[in-house]
Amino acid sequence: MPRQATPLTDTKIKSLKPKADRYRVSDTGGLLLEVMTSGSKIWRYRYQLHGVRQPALTIGNYPEISLADARRQRDEWAALVAKGESPKRAVQAAKVEKLNTVSVFAEAWIAEQLPGKSESYQTTIRRILAKDVLPWLGGMPLADVKPADVLELCDRIKSRGSPKIALLTRNVLKRMYDFAIARGLVESNPAAALVARFIATEESRTRVLSEKEIGEVMRAVYASDIRRPLKLALHLLAVTMVRKAELTESTWSEIDLDAGIWDIPAERMKKDQPHRVYLSRQAKELLIELRALSGRSLYLFPSSRGEADRPISKSTLNQAVRALSLDVQHFVLHDFRRTASTHLHEMGFPSDAIEKALAHKIVGIKGVYNRAEYAEQRRTIMQAWADFVQAQIDGAKVIPLFKQA
Known part of the structure; x- marks a missing residue:
């Protein structure tokens, strides 16, 4: 006759000490407590279904789950086993029920999938869910959402003039x-049932500012009423050829003014590769003024909201541009990068060096063996481009851009 397990008591459980290897202590009816080497204690339920031993099911940690609660869970699962039903499937069904609605599941998806992604990606996803998905679909059971519901949501977004957001x-x-x-x-x-091209197309922008337009944009920046740091930010964005988030989230620790370099770490780059920006004379002068304006902040562009030391939001520069009185049509900040590439190619600079300056990947053998990464050529390019931008600004009388010594 098999030996009967002695029922556990709280006193006995508290006396259990960790050992070199984890071990299990049985209660009754298949309930057991596993003592880990760390000292934590986990309730598990061991059972057979249709005469076959099944993997133990986890109930939870002691003392968060008491002895009495663990026994109640054991009894519920034992009743299922007695009827020939799988308690494991019951656990899975309970998880499905818990994550029943789109809103609740979206929270679980965000918690598991977004950590480790770039801040800009996380912000975009959260905004889309909060602004459009959850108000429209959030209360629906996850399994009840049909392609027609997704299409209707996308049509609503398109109706407000945002096909790409749709x-x-x-x-x-x-x-x-x-x-x-x-x-x-x-x-x-x-969502997979909807063909993407029937919603919108990912058209690449081809906007390139002419020489005249470069001057018009930058003169409008300095003639505007926006804060001085934002004027410097827009000027830096134009002459450094970096992406908006790479500039707005930059810290002073990344910049060496004496050496004339700005090293952007991989985690802040779109391609997850570190990028070095060679600073032109104009860029260094802008940064020197900005250093005095930013005070003791870690960031080049500290937020003026709240007491915490954090950078301005990525939308701040967009809002600044919208505040300008521009005669330049269909201009967005990212056009600065395309504009720089186009004019630098027309000036006859090497394409590979331009691509490196823009933090674009060079494919093929040149990319593999490009150890120096065209450092001297890139220094020349960055200075030539800053001089070019300055020349367009100087095409008309404007307030001085740099403080005179």
């Missing part, structure tokens, strides 16, 4: 439902 929303929902399918929470992906 396409991005469809893509976010597709990724979210792929995640749900992989975990057995739903069987189909309503």
Whole structure:
């Protein structure tokens, strides 16, 4: 006759000490307590289904789950086993029920999938969910969302003049439902049923500012009423050829004014590769003035809101541009990079060096063996481009851009 387990008591449980290897102590009816080498204690339920030993199910940690609560859970699962039903499937069904609505599941998806992604990516995803997805679909059961619901949501977004946001929303929902399918929470992906091109097309922008327009934009910047640091930020964006977030989130520790270099770490770059910016004379003068304006902040462009030391938001520069009285049509900040590339190519500078200055990947053998990364050529390019921008600004009488000694 098999030996009967002695029921556990709280006193006995508290006396259990960790050992070199984890070990299990039985209660009754398949309930056992596993003592880990760290000292933590975990309730598990061991059972057979249709005469076959099954992997132990985890109930939870002691003392968060008391002895009495663990026994109640054991009894619930034992009742299922007695009827020939799987307690493991019951656990999975409970998880599905807990993550039933789009809103609740979206929170779980964000918590598991967004950590480790870039800050700009996380911000974009959260904004799309908060502004469009959750107000429209959040209260629906996850499995009840149909392609027609996603299409209606995308049509609503397009109706306000944002077709690309509509396409991005469809893509976010597709990724979210792929995640749900992989975990057995739903069987189909309503967003995947929608062909992307029927929502919107990812048209690449081709806007390049002419020489005249470069001068018009920059003169409008300095003639405006926006704060001086934002004027310097827009000027730096034009002459350094970096992306907006790479500038707004920059810290003084990345910049060596004496050496004339700015090293942007990989985690802040789009391609997850570190990037060095060679600072032109104009860029260094802008940074010297900015240093005095930023005070003791770690950031080049500290936020004026709140007491915490943090950078301005990525939308701040967009708002500054919208405040300008520009005669330049269809201009966005990212056009600075394309404009620089186009004019530098027309000046006859090497394409590979220009691509490196823009932090673009060079494919093929040149990219593999490019150890020096065209350092001297890039220094020359950055100074030539800053001089070019300055020449366009000087095409008309404007207030001095740099303080005179």
